[in-house]
Amino acid sequence: MGVVVSFGEKPKGETIDRLVGLLKDDMARVNETILARTGSDVMMIPEVAQHLISSGGKRLRPMLTLATAQLARYSGQGHIKLAASVEFMHTATLLHDDVVDESDLRRGKPSARKVWGNEASVLVGDFLLGQAFKMMVEVGSLQCLDVLSTAAAVIAEGEVMQLAAAKNTATTEDEYLSVIRAKTAALFAAAAEVGPILAGADQTAQKACRSYGLNLGIAFQLIDDALDYGGTASKLGKNVGDDFREGKITLPVVLAFRRGSDDERAFWREALEEGAHDDVALGRAIELLKKHRALEDTVERARHYAAMAKDGLALFPGSPMRDALDEVVDFCVNRAH
Incomplete structure (x- = not known):
């Protein structure tokens, strides 16, 4: 079922093209590293890994590592391996997520679990995490290793938090924001923070980049939440209403549930807690989301978190890279249009 909800007029010109252009050479090296590190004598490992890695993701998280390293005037080579590590961490979480969520689509293609099964998806995800940590060690920065390994643990905590909150209509907005800070924003934050760390920048610069990544990650996830009910399958790379069908409590549901009548709350409980989530129920859910x-x-x-992300970079002098990172914020938010 594809119901499109308008969020207003889309501003023109928000893309990540400028960032992609500035990072073209570094990203080519990151992609070479990714290809090299997914190699294995166990044939299923590169097959499963490449199925997802080559499926059209924007590589936003590793680009944050490259971009903030450049912003902090890093001149070495370690940012390439760290960026590849970040992408491997992200890919591993996607493989694991699809198993937990029983998702059949990922970026518009059959998910790895749908093609190879749950066991292969989990184990290949573990392989990618192992490769990620190996590259971190090779870079030789204990602080970068600490930031990224901490993020890996926080992401796993976020997944467990989301599992505990699934189908629980009593979830509050604060509780939900805690989930997405851990599940999504932690990797954005770490990816942005390791760039200035590697460059030897001071703590103020490190914290600024971390703030940028954290708030960008929260904004990114909130827009995903809205798009699940108000987007199109082609834009989402998954089916519209997947969160609803999986019984996920996301911010739009939290808001509509709080603002609804007793009858409306009963509908949400039946749909999400008891599994009455067919296409008719999805249509009703979208009506209530629009009503409230x-x-x-x-x-x-x-947009609030997006503004805070931009504020995080305000201490850096104006530059093409800073402008490009500002545009990334606008692009992420305006996907809703």
Whole structure:
């Protein structure tokens, strides 16, 4: 079922093209590293890994590592391996997520679990995490290793938190934001922080880049939440309403549930807690989200975090890279249009 909800007029010109252009050479080296590190004599490992890695993701998280390293005037080579490590961590979480969520689509293609099964997806994800940590060690920065390994643990905590909150309509907005800070934003934050660490920048610069990544990650996830009910399958790379069908409690649902009547809350409980989530129920859910402005308000909250992300970089002098990172924020938020 594809119901498109308008969030208003889309501003023109928000893309990540400038960032992609500035990082073209470094990203080519990152992609070479990714290809080299997915090699294995166990044939299923490169098959499963490449199925997802080559499926059209924007590589936003590793680009944050490259970009913040450049922003802090890093001149070495370690940022390439760290960026590849970040992408491997992200890919591993996607492989694991699809198993937990029983997802059949990922980026518009059959998910790895759908093609090879749950066991292969989990184990290949573990292989990629192992390769990620191996590259971190090779870079030789104990502080970068600490930041990224801490993020890996926080991401896993976030996944468990989301599992505990699944189908629980009593979840509050603060509780949900805690989930996405851990599950999504932690990797954005770490990816952005290791760049200035590697460059030997001071703590103020490190914290600024971390703030940028953290708030960008929260905004990014909130827009994903809105798009699940208000987007299209082609834009999402998954089916519209997947969160609803999986019983996930996301911010639009939290808002609509809080603002709803007793009858409406009963609907949400039946749909999400008891599994009555067919296409008719999805249509009803979207009606309630629109009635209570839950999608629009989710986007507004995303814009709030987007503004904080931009503020994080304000201490850096103006430059093409800083401008490009600002544009990334605008691009992530305006995917909702």
